[in-house]
Amino acid sequence: MAHNNLPKNHASLVVHGEDRSGIVAAVASVLAKHGANIVSLDQHSEDPEGGAFFQRTVMHVPDLTAAMPALTAHLEAVVGDELGLEWRLRDLSTPLRVAILASKSDHCLLDLLWRQRRGELPISVPMVISNHTDVAEDVRFFGIPFFHIPTPAGGDRTEAEAEIVKLLADNTDLVVLARYMQILSGSFLKEVGVPVINIHHSFLPAFIGAGPYKRAKERGVKLIGSTAHYVTEDLDEGPIIEQDVVRVSHEESLAELVRRGADVERQVLARAVLWHCEDRVIRNGNRTIVF
Amino acid sequence: MAHNNLPKNHASLVVHGEDRSGIVAAVASVLAKHGANIVSLDQHSEDPEGGAFFQRTVMHVPDLTAAMPALTAHLEAVVGDELGLEWRLRDLSTPLRVAILASKSDHCLLDLLWRQRRGELPISVPMVISNHTDVAEDVRFFGIPFFHIPTPAGGDRTEAEAEIVKLLADNTDLVVLARYMQILSGSFLKEVGVPVINIHHSFLPAFIGAGPYKRAKERGVKLIGSTAHYVTEDLDEGPIIEQDVVRVSHEESLAELVRRGADVERQVLARAVLWHCEDRVIRNGNRTIVF
């Protein structure tokens, strides 16, 4: 698991907060002083005469590890203290630790594991947790620990959630729900302490909740879709990271919608996980900026 | 308005009803006896062992006008009486008369007029009716009668609707709402007596009702869409004919969403009108079969 594809000596810097004149110059001046060469920069202002400011910069620093402490201190002084903005700096050669929760379906899960193995995703996968055992053998074939934590049908999930939190604690930077068919409680989200990304099998806000393909079939829509979003306490209402659709017709049965949709789900989820892990996604209230 | 592009001596036959073995053979035998050569045939059964049956056939008949009466009688005897199915036969060289209702926006309206003039749509446009006068000059440039029927803001629209019905009576085979920003009453739909197609500026069932682009912006969706559907008494709930989407990002203001969406609207509506006028669309409860 060498992650040879991760860019050496590259860091991403995300800055956001209240817009004012001179932020780009101030940030770029700090970077220049530490020998950073800006490789790409995306900036967005909500309103030309005020409002929120968002910026993501990717930079190359000849000896990043050595430069990191001084760069961090300097950014804190200028961007945090002087300008009063939020900021975060990530060494892009360090993969994020992404734990995956799944149920019986394998399509989203296997796609993530395969992309990770292939070097397409800047992540390591410390574990896969499922309330079923269907995917156990596949997961272990990838050399990844698998934990089976069943959830009582219709019953109290407090204990199961506590066990999951215990396994994840300090071992993960992101939790991905790869068609995990359980609703997580608000207290779980709080205790787990890292972002949680879910893939919902509809084009939100259409068909929130259970059975979206069945309802899509019944409504007679001509496109079906998927949505990757950050999980919040409100079911399927969190900030959307990515969506996509595929054309369907009257010819397709519900089973075929499920199959066609699965292809969209795994792609949308993979893109959302990639973008999150490259620190391209900034939450802006209940929406996202994706640079 | 020569409609030189309409296929001479071509007819479409739509058959639907309860499925049973032998329908295709029976229908094809009737056609063969009248010298019809089947040019394309699409057939769909909801369930392999029963359920609803749908079929659309396009045929070439050497002298269609002469053959029409006998063919019609024969179809009624076999398809209507013997098989107990619904059917309709259309001479595809006769354009449908399509009246257009619009408000201030010109994009859907002009696209339809332009496609009609260009010979892309097998339609004639007997009139355009609007509750505003913004588009009058454009419409008349196309040589099409324009009628201004204002609707009292927030008031009773009964009189306006009655006037529209009077203009449309016997002059139209289809009514198209090309971003007509008025809700039509159930009694209007009944009295007008022909199908009504609307373009809704969202990917239904997401953002039913007013202000879909604004709500799309607020929800932070990554795709915006449009839906063409038959109008029923339930707002934005009628059978969907066509939908499409376009990718948007955080960069786009509400005004830009409106502009980007307009491009999707006019294309989706044009496809729906084309398909309806080629008799490709069969209503199946609140859904459609589009062959």
Added chain:
Amino acid sequence: MAHNNLPKNHASLVVHGEDRSGIVAAVASVLAKHGANIVSLDQHSEDPEGGAFFQRTVMHVPDLTAAMPALTAHLEAVVGDELGLEWRLRDLSTPLRVAILASKSDHCLLDLLWRQRRGELPISVPMVISNHTDVAEDVRFFGIPFFHIPTPAGGDRTEAEAEIVKLLADNTDLVVLARYMQILSGSFLKEVGVPVINIHHSFLPAFIGAGPYKRAKERGVKLIGSTAHYVTEDLDEGPIIEQDVVRVSHEESLAELVRRGADVERQVLARAVLWHCEDRVIRNGNRTIVF
């Protein structure tokens, strides 16, 4: 390998040849006499007044196995002898045997194996053959025999091809080149005696031959694509079954084009294999009809 998803008692019938009035009726009458209920029917005529005729029918026959011999004989008498058309009847509950040839890349190969296991493709995979060993372990994890047949770099491939033909003989109904980076000789294609489908990593006819992503980058195209086609003696010139594209920008390096393209490749190939195995594809000279 239960293929529980394959439709029981369903058959597809493909008919093609010179168009004339009455074919649909004649074929449908034969089917009706054997108790077949037509589930879907697609028909295409190249020219309303003559030219080539193509038809695919899917039917449900209550006891297909028992009905097969009489149905076959009847079709031969009417469709083959009387009408002089080519035809083929396939029991859709019997999976096609699909042998896969691969090299080092795993994306197209694994996607096919995974879809097969999942029940998405109506196929069995009797073997995977590669000129490298990189994918051996993955293939065997799926319980599928793997054969390593190296090809001498720049040397004579006659012997390798002969070995492959020997392995495939009588064991396969279709050969799929899942990014098999070797050009197969005309005599191989002849001896193997079954169709061969290839995935080319460009939007043909753009970038025929080697290095399409590199050439796409150099030309500065804004979309990259993939093409699945039947293999003929002329490199990348065979009948196209399916194509698709994905949007790229100046930001993407060659490595990223390769990664983005791989996603398109595996989807395009999977669709082409599915459609071939459902007998939806009819060759029409160097083009295809896909019903």
Added chain:
Amino acid sequence: MAHNNLPKNHASLVVHGEDRSGIVAAVASVLAKHGANIVSLDQHSEDPEGGAFFQRTVMHVPDLTAAMPALTAHLEAVVGDELGLEWRLRDLSTPLRVAILASKSDHCLLDLLWRQRRGELPISVPMVISNHTDVAEDVRFFGIPFFHIPTPAGGDRTEAEAEIVKLLADNTDLVVLARYMQILSGSFLKEVGVPVINIHHSFLPAFIGAGPYKRAKERGVKLIGSTAHYVTEDLDEGPIIEQDVVRVSHEESLAELVRRGADVERQVLARAVLWHCEDRVIRNGNRTIVF
């Protein structure tokens, strides 16, 4: 021609040249000193450790007209002289003057005129020139001068080109070939002295030259496309600005490909013109950066 939609007090700054550390900081510092607030910034480096640098900045300056001279001088001193980079500054409230050359087809032409009238394109259209008169009436309905300059079939076009150059001289910032079916000479391109954008009716580099839809039909492709590119002396070989495709099938005749393709052409061309006029396109050899 009020162009009320053009952003007041907004300018775009494009900078490109050899990459080195500190460019972003230097440019942003200049802008900050003149009270410019950066509204959006896109930056791209070809290579993290050197190579070419590209940047586009959109800024809001409270009183842009007053600030322009000092800002220009300062940029020339720092960006031009000190850093040795190429740069250009555009007041985005001034529309570009775009002359359109057309032949008989109206779809691309009318789409541009309609978008201009609607306020979607930051352009004025000083004139339309055609070698036919088919579109004259439409053009004049939009209140735009029309000039008919016929070109001798198969003959010498030198005189016609000279006339066109004379009409365009000092009156245009961009020439758009909206399906102008004449090849322009190298000397014309030189004399006209402004960029020329063409729409080619294929997905380049497939089907370079004449008759792309016919050749697409013959090759049996499953998608047809369009390409907008800057015109150079090499036919259809200039830098690509935008491309798109639409799915087609065996059912579609050549006439239908032409019709379906026309929809793609007008959209691709409109996007390319918009992006050029917002100064989003930077030529990089025979490729483009589109921010």
